[in-house]
Each structure stands twice: as structure tokens, then as C-alpha cells.
Amino acid sequence: MNNQTKNDKKQEKQDFRELLGILSALIIIFIFWYYFPSFLQYINETYIASHNFKGQIKPENLKLHDLHEIGEKFGTFGDSYGSLNTLFSGWAFALLLISLFMQRKELQEQRKELSAQREEIIKANEIAESQRTITEQQADLLEQQINEAILQNFYNIIYPLMNRKQGYYKEADILPKQYTDRPKNNSIFYHTNSQTYEIYNRYCYENREVYKSCDEVIKEIKNLIISNSSLITPYYYLSSSQYIEHFIYMVNFINNFKGITEEDRTTALSMFISDYSNTELYSISLIAFSNEFLREVLVKNKLLNRIKDLDGNRFKEIFETVFCEEFYLGS
Helix, strand or coil, rough: CCCHHHHHHHHHHHHHHHHHHHHHHHHHHHHHHHHHHHHHHHHHHHHHCCCCCCCCCCHHHCHHHHHHHHHHHHHHHHHHHHHHHCCCCCCCCHHHHHHHHHHHHHHHHHHHHHHHHHHHHHHHHHHHHHHHHHHHHHHHHHHHHHHHHHHHHHHHHHHHHHHHHHHHHHHHHHHHHCCCCCCHHHHHHHHHHHHHHHHHHHHHHHHHCCCCCCHHHHHHHHHHHHHHHHHHHHHHHHCCCCHHHHHHHHHHHHHCCCCCHHHHHHHHHHHHHHCCCHHHHHHHHCCCCCCHHHHHHHHHCCCHHHHHHHHCCHHHHHHHHCHHHHHHHHC
16 A cells, blocks of 8 residues: 555656646747747848948948848748748647657556456456355355254154154053953964964955955955954054054154255165064054055055065065055055
8 A cells, every 4th residue: 555655656746747847848939939030130130230231321222132132031031930830840749749659658557557457356256256165165064064963863863763662562562461361472463463464365365366446455455354353353452552653653754854855864764664574564564454644654655665575475466556656646
């Protein structure tokens, strides 16, 4: 800032000196122009005196050749004005050239200033672009940190919820004594799983190579469940247990949690279903015939894919009709 101020003051002094020089030159030219006729008169008088005309010889006594000579001299004096005009014209042209030179110099300075401004603008744009890039990187980093924090919070919540499954499993697996006369081997999942195989086998055998709609399959499986006296009590006990409620709640919780990606959601569902044995999944699939919400959860999230291809795909008709998303949505 101080250097710029010094340069400005120095330039102002230089411009003042140039202006003063131009004004001095113009004044000198004016003085010369003003006194030039008197100077010519002085030269004339000096010339006549040198030829003994002044005060000695009267004009009427002058000889013709003397008058002619005097006329020639005054004509020469008149021509000298033309020389003076030529001089002034030359000076004017010189001043014009000086003016053009000064304008050229000013234009060069302006070009330099514009070039400097352009470079400053380019540098400012580069700085702004760098700042924008840094801001975008900071925003991306902040978004990544937020997403990581959300994902961490998600797993901090879901792990304790998943651990509750073991307690609900134990509670749902043992049928209360008032519901059975056989205190031994009263595992609900054991009976439900074994009866599921029996019911699925029976349906597939009776309806082999026969196409039926999803609603028809569900209706017939329900009839088989109701007609199975050894299954009906543990079946409805398991259907109304917290084990099934917890299963549905966990899947909906994972699907509805805000801020995680679909990849994280799929990973969480895979991790969740991996904690369930095939025995549990077969039992859950049978419960789904009387629980529409459970069936929707199983179909939309494809949670029975693991057992669809087991045992040589013996239950293909059931799984591809009841637990296939295409047929389920079409029903």
C-alpha cells in the first residue's frame, strides 16, 4: 500500500513537470510570435540606415532600383512570415506527435493495468475455485461423518434388539404345562417344524402338476393346519408369541431406519436372518399362512430364500406361489 502511494505521488510530480514544460514552450512561442514583426521592423531600419536612407535622402529622390531593392527586402520580410508559419506548423506537428506519443504511452499503461486486473481476476477465480473445492470436500467429509455416525447409531440400536431374540425364542419354544399332557419333548419349534414338513409334503403330493392361485394355496394350507390336531395348539401359541412380534418388528425397523443406504439395509437384514435356523424359518413360514403382515415381511424382503432350495426343492409349488413377490403382489 505504501509503495503504491509513493508511485502515485511520483507519477503526479512527473505529469506536473511535463505540463509545465508544455506551457513554457507555448509561452515562448507566443512571445516570439508577438515580437516577430517588431523584430522585422528593427531589421528593416537597420538595413536602411546601413544604406544612408534614414534622415539623409528623401523617399521621392530614391532611385527606382533602390525602391525596388527595398521592396524586395520587404517582400523577403513577408516571405519570412511564411517561414515562421512553417516553423509553427512544424512545432504544431511536433506537438501532435508528442501528444500521440503520450496517448500511446497512456494506452500502454492502461493495457498494463487491464492486464494486471485480468491477472488479479484470474487469481481471484482460482482462489474462489480452490475454496469451492475445499468447501465441497469439507461438505463431503461432513456428510460422510454424519452417515458413519448414523450407521454406528443404527448398529448400536440393532445389536441389543437382536440379542433379545434368544429370550423370546426360549419363551415361545416351551408350551405351558396346562396345554400339554406330555411334559417331555414339548418343544413348540420341534412339533411345528415336523408338522410343517408333513403339511407341505401332503399338499404338494395332492396337488402335483396342478396350478392354483396364491389365495387358493393359502386356503388349503390353512385347512390342513386346522385339521391337524397335534399342531393346532402349539401353532396358535407360537402365532401369538412375542417371538413372531419381535421378528416382524426387527424387519420393519431395519427397513424404516432413516439415513442408511440400501446396501447397509441389505447387510443388516442378512445379518438378522442369519441368526435364524432352518427349523425356525420353516415354522415361521407356516405361521405366515395365518398372519398376513408376517407373510408380507417374508415376501418383500425375500427372507425365505435360504430354505426355498432345500431338500431338492420339494416344496417349489408352495414357495413360488405363496412366497414369491410376483405372485403375492398379483394376488
